Every structure is written in C-alpha cells, then in structure tokens.
Amino acid sequence: MSEYILEMENIRKEFLGGKVIANEDITLKVKKGEIHAIVGENGAGKSTLMKMLNGLYEPTSGKILYKGKEINIDSPSVAAKTGIGMVYQHFMLVDTLTVAENMVLGFEPSIMGKFDKKKARQDVIDVAEKYGLNINPDSKVEDLSVGIQQRIEILKILFKGAELLIFDEPSAVLTPQEVKELYQIMRNLVKEGKTIIFITHKLQEVLDVSDNITVIRKGKNAGSIKTSEATKEIIANMMVGRKVLFEVNRPDVELGKDLVEVLNMRVNGDNGLEAVKGVDLIIHEGEVLGIAGVEGNGQTELIEALAGLRKVEKGSFRIGEQNLTHSSPRDRRESGLSHIPEDRHKRAAIDDFTIEENMILGVENNYCRGSILDFGKITEKTNEYIKKYDIRTPDSKVKFGGLSGGNQQKVVVARELEKENRFIIASQPTRGVDIGAIEMIHNTILSEKKNKKAILVVSAELSEVMSLSDKIAVMYEGKIVGVLKREEATTEKLGILMAGGKIDE
Numbered sequence: 074m075s076e077y078i079l080e081m082e083n084i085r086k087e088f089l090g091g092k093v094i095a096n097e098d099i100t101l102k103v104k105k106g107e108i109h110a111i112v113g114e115n116g117a118g119k120s121t122l123m124k125m126l127n128g129l130y131e132p133t134s135g136k137i138l139y140k141g142k143e144i145n146i147d148s149p150s151v152a153a154k155t156g157i158g159m160v161y162q163h164f165m166l167v168d169t170l171t172v173a174e175n176m177v178l179g180f181e182p183s184i185m186g187k188f189d190k191k192k193a194r195q196d197v198i199d200v201a202e203k204y205g206l207n208i209n210p211d212s213k214v215e216d217l218s219v220g221i222q223q224r225i226e227i228l229k230i231l232f233k234g235a236e237l238l239i240f241d242e243p244s245a246v247l248t249p250q251e252v253k254e255l256y257q258i259m260r261n262l263v264k265e266g267k268t269i270i271f272i273t274h275k276l277q278e279v280l281d282v283s284d285n286i287t288v289i290r291k292g293k294n295a296g297s298i299k300t301s302e303a304t305k306e307i308i309a310n311m312m313v314g315r316k317v318l319f320e321v322n323r324p325d326v327e328l329g330k331d332l333v334e335v336l337n338m339r340v341n342g343d344n345g346l347e348a349v350k351g352v353d354l355i356i357h358e359g360e361v362l363g364i365a366g367v368e369g370n371g372q373t374e375l376i377e378a379l380a381g382l383r384k385v386e387k388g389s390f391r392i393g394e395q396n397l398t399h400s401s402p403r404d405r406r407e408s409g410l411s412h413i414p415e416d417r418h419k420r421a422a423i424d425d426f427t428i429e430e431n432m433i434l435g436v437e438n439n440y441c442r443g444s445i446l447d448f449g450k451i452t453e454k455t456n457e458y459i460k461k462y463d464i465r466t467p468d469s470k471v472k473f474g475g476l477s478g479g480n481q482q483k484v485v486v487a488r489e490l491e492k493e494n495r496f497i498i499a500s501q502p503t504r505g506v507d508i509g510a511i512e513m514i515h516n517t518i519l520s521e522k523k524n525k526k527a528i529l530v531v532s533a534e535l536s537e538v539m540s541l542s543d544k545i546a547v548m549y550e551g552k553i554v555g556v557l558k559r560e561e562a563t564t565e566k567l568g569i570l571m572a573g574g575k576i577d578e
C-alpha cells in the first residue's frame with residue numbers, strides 16, 4: 074500500500090473560462106498520520122486546491138488518489154464519505170442549538186422514531202474525551218467562545234468519520250491561549266491516527282506544529298520541505314521569491330498636537346450589557362497607539378463606537394476641534410476618519426460588487442465630475458492601488474467575492490489608507506494576509522505616521538501591536554488597564570495585563 078493517504082497529481086484548475094488559472098500542475102503528497110502545512114502568498118491557490126478535496130470544485134485536469142486509489146470527489150458528501158473533512162474559518166453552526174444538537178444535525182440518533190438526546194450527549198462526551206476536546210454537550214452555541222465553536226466544528230467532522238482533516242487558517246480567529254490548545258488538539262488527532270492538512274500564513278505556527286510543508290507560488294508548486302529542515306527565512310523565500318524582513322523600522326516622528334480624544338467612553342455590547350466601561354484615549358499627530366487585549370474585552374465595541382456603527386452611551390470623541398460623539402459614519406469619514414474594520418465582509422465590502430465599486434464605497438464624492446461618477450478616474454485609481462498594494466487579480470472589474478481572502482483585505486486597506494484622512498483606525502489590518510503583504514501594509518501604516526496622522530491599531534497579534542505602536546494600551550473587561558511605552562513593553566508584561574493581572578513598577 075502507498076505510504077501516502079493523499080496524492081494530488083498534476084492538478085489544474087481554471088476559473089472564468091481560463092482567464093484565471095488558480096492551480097497549474099500542482100502535485101501534493103500527504104503521508105498518513107502527518108501534519109502537512111500548505112503555505113503561499115495571498116491568491117497563490119491554496120484554498121482552491123483544498124476545495125477540490127472537499128468536493129466544492131472539480132479539477133479542470135489532474136488526478137486525486139486517496140489511499141492509493143483514484144477518486145472523483147464531485148460533492149462535499151462524497152468527500153465526507155471518503156473520509157475527508159474541512160474545518161472552515163466561518164463556522165456553520167446553529168447558534169440557538171446546544172453542542173450535542175449541532176453535532177448530530179442531519180443524522181440524529183433515534184430511538185423508537187424519536188431523537189435520542191441521551192445518545193447524542195453521550196456520543197459527544199465520548200468523542201470529545203478521546204481527542205481531548207473538553208466540551209460541555211449541553212451548552213448553547215451562542216454562549217460559547219470562538220475557540221470552543223471551532224472545537225465543535227472539529228467534532229462534527231470527526232463524527233462523520235473524517236480521517237483526513239483540512240484546517241483553513243484555523244488560528245486566525247483564536248486568542249493566543251486558544252491557539253496553544255488547538256495545537257494540542259491537532260497533536261492528539263494525529264496520535265489517534267488522523268492526518269491533518271492545514272493552511273496558514275503564520276510561519277511560526279508552521280514551524281511549531283507541522284511535519285512537512287508544501288509551498289505554492291502563483292498557482293504552481295514551489296517545492297516541499299521537511300519542517301525540521303526549515304526556517305522562517307527559508308519558507309518566506311520559497312513563498313515570495315525574495316528576502317522578507319520580519320521587522321519594520323518605525324520612523325522617528327516628532328509628535329504634534331493631541332488630535333484624537335476619547336473621554337470616559339461607555340458603550341453597550343449586543344447583549345445590552347456595558348462592554349466599554351469608561352475608556353480614555355489621546356492620540357497625537359504622528360502617533361500610533363496600539364490596543365492589545367484578548368478578543369472580547371470591549372475592543373470591537375469601542376472601535377464600532379468610534380466608527381459610528383454603535384451608539385455611545387456616555388462620554389465623548391473628537392478629532393481636532395470636531396465633536397463626533399454622535400455623528401453618522403458619513404460625517405466621521407468626511408471629518409477625516411478612515412476605518413479598516415475587523416470583519417471586512419460585514420462592515421467594509423460587498424462581495425457582488427467589483428473591486429472598482431468597492432474601492433469607491435463611502436468615498437464616491439472623490440470620484441465625481443460634477444454630479445456624475447467619473448468611471449475613467451475610478452479605473453485609473455483602482456489600477457494604481459492594485460499595483461501599489463499588490464492585489465493579485467486579472468483586472469479591476471473582477472468581483473470582490475472572487476478574490477482570495479488576503480487580496481480582499483488588501484482592497485479594503487488600500488481604500489481606507491488612500492482616502493483623505495487624519496485619523497486611521499486599523500482593526501486586525503493584516504488578518505489573513507501573507508508575509509510579503511504584511512510587510513507592505515505595516516510600512517504603509519508607518520509612512521502615514523510621517524504624514525502626521527493619528528493611528529489606532531487593534532490587533533490580536535501582539536507582534537503586530539508591538540512592531541507598529543509608539544504606545545500600547547491594554548484592554549481588559551471593558552477598561553484600559555495599563556498603558557506602556559513601546560520601549561517598556563514586553564510580551565510578558567502585556568500578557569499579564571491582558572489576563573487581568575498587575576505588573577510591578
């Protein structure tokens with residue numbers, strides 16, 4: 074028998090009648106019982122390759138062998154029957170049901186024609202225990218953290234009998250603690266005989282958990298390497314074809330006047346309870362203030378309130394002399410606010426619109442000649458930004474929804490950074506973005522510092538907050554529990570504050 078559980082041979086996948094060749098002659102071999110990382114730049118073709126394993130796409134040409142036998146995976150149900158399961162970034166759970174009910178949805182155990190709840194509960198307990206997943210079968214999904222919801226997704230596919238599990242950027246939505254737990258779960262799965270393929274942009278993660286790495290570059294194989302022989306630099310070089318610097322240079326900028334002021338801000342969360350409990354912030358011209366914190370400590374609500382997407386209950390917010398506490402999002406934009414939101418799909422872009430149409434969202438006035446849109450200018454500017462931000466697309470008229478995740482993010486970043494502004498809010502600005510593009514986005518944000526903009530960066534990645542910020546405020550349970558100058562900040566100190574602890578002076 075073949076030592077490989079999966080062999081993809083000479084896979085080609087075309088879209089738009091051949092206009093886009095997402096995969097070209099790709100060969101991927103995965104051994105049974107290994108953790109195999111797939112890395113590559115945004116738009117390299119990773120998700121497309123995985124979607125062919127999950128029956129969402131069929132290859133234009135090429136062969137897929139599973140346990141040595143050629144197979145034709147023409148639907149997700151065939152993939153599941155074969156033993157292949159995928160854990161997506163966007164979970165597909167019913168919020169109002171319990172863990173056990175979600176788990177067995179679609180193939181509920183029954184006793185005398187009725188749903189056998191007891192068996193469903195026991196099944197969840199058994200499978201969770203076997204893989205160290207630690208889940209309460211009776212919790213309602215809506216009450217659970219993102220990390221636990223991800224475990225339910227994993228359990229769901231294990232239930233369907235998956236032997237080969239595919240994780241698409243599994244840590245992108247997790248807190249650092251949850252990431253550690255996920256690594257452990259992945260190791261347990263392998264110990265129990267499962268095989269894992271995972272896509273990630275985080276090279277440290279690749280080095281920490283994988284056994285082998287395959288790199289895809291511009292739709293083609295750029296080679297495979299054993300993790301024990303790899304370094305971040307080697308992988309980055311294979312991915313991008315050039316040296317990537319892992320550190321940015323923060324320019325020394327003399328700070329100007331205090332441009333942004335947030336005073337005693339109080340904001341409620343979706344559940345009506347207070348999520349932001351009296352936050353004060355001052356950001357000067359030319360200054361980057363970073364907010365660190367475990368997600369769910371009020372950062373999202375604070376940023377939404379500043380962007381005009383959530384009501385301010387108490388307190389005030391101004392940019393320069395303009396009081397914007399209760400202004401509309403449009404008025405805020407016109408006063409010089411740029412906002413890169415954490416969830417681009419919900420807040421920043423429309424999948425069915427083209428790149429050009431998304432590029433002018435909210436800034437239509439900049440593209441008008443008289444009262445009509447100047448389509449020539451829109452195309453010209455969009456093409457300029459496609460080049461500058463290295464957005465990988467055949468042209469500017471492609472639908473936003475057809476772009477790879479990282480390239481979608483670059484469109485939003487380009488629109489927000491290129492518009493006239495004084496205050497930039499960048500929330501998770503590089504989520505899902507590849508290392509080359511992270512370098513570019515970080516440098517662009519820092520060049521705005523030289524232009525005397527006030528910048529607020531919120532990120533779940535401590536390394537991102539630390540490399541961009543002049544000052545770092547830590548948010549915990551709705552409050553700022555500490556502000557450190559960049560020079561004083563260490564991962565340890567920030568970690569203690571993020572967990573609600575105190576640091577000795």
Ligand SMILES: Nc1ncnc2c1ncn2[C@@H]1O[C@H](COP(=O)(O)OP(=O)(O)OP(=O)(O)O)[C@@H](O)[C@H]1O
Nearest residue numbers: 088095115116117118119120121475476477478479
């Ligand atoms: N349904 C589709 N229609 C048209 N083009 C598509 C479609 N799906 C993917 N593409 C194109 O195929 C290429 C590969 O995309 P894919 O999503 O596989 O990249 P990726 O490596 O997963 O990127 P990322 O890291 O940004 O998620 C991109 O140019 C993308 O625009």
